[in-house]
Amino acid sequence: MGQACLFCQISSGQTSTEFLFENDTLVVFKDINPAAPVHLLIVPKKHIRSINDLTEADQPILSEMIMVAKELAVQRGVAESGYRLFINVERGGGQVIFHLHLHLIAGWK
Numbered sequence: 001m002g003q004a005c006l007f008c009q010i011s012s013g014q015t016s017t018e019f020l021f022e023n024d025t026l027v028v029f030k031d032i033n034p035a036a037p038v039h040l041l042i043v044p045k046k047h048i049r050s051i052n053d054l055t056e057a058d059q060p061i062l063s064e065m066i067m068v069a070k071e072l073a074v075q076r077g078v079a080e081s082g083y084r085l086f087i088n089v090e091r092g093g094g095q096v097i098f099h100l101h102l103h104l105i106a107g108w109k
């Protein structure tokens with residue numbers, strides 16, 4: 001999708017968004033409008049619109065997203081206290097950016 005998609009622009013490094021993690025498959029950055037003290041977005045570099053558009057071939061991407069989320073929870077110091085992982089799917093599910101992403105939120109007292 002490229003230029004028309006904000007998360008394609010961010011994940012390909014075309015913006016000033018700081019990455020907390022990056023590898024060949026995905027990037028992690030802070031949500032611009034955090035819903036909790038820790039609010040990270042785990043975003044594949046491949047443009048996939050939503051969970052509805054996943055194919056069998058995308059399975060390794062999804063599993064990597066979860067494994068990286070687990071590592072980031074440790075890195076941000078919230079693994080033991082706990083965190084929430086969620087994916088909004090299409091408008092009715094609260095999705096606003098139509099490029100697949102996993103939310104990691106944590107840090108409530």
Ligand code: 5GP
Pocket residue numbers: 006017029030031032033034041087088094095096097098
């Ligand atoms: P969705 O509702 O699509 O699951 O979540 C999209 C998330 O992306 C929202 O929590 C929103 O705050 C975040 N977001 C939207 N635009 C930007 C941006 O330009 N930079 C960052 N870091 N986050 C963004």
Ligand code: ZN
Pocket residue numbers: 001002005006007008009046047048098099
């Ligand atoms: Zn995209």
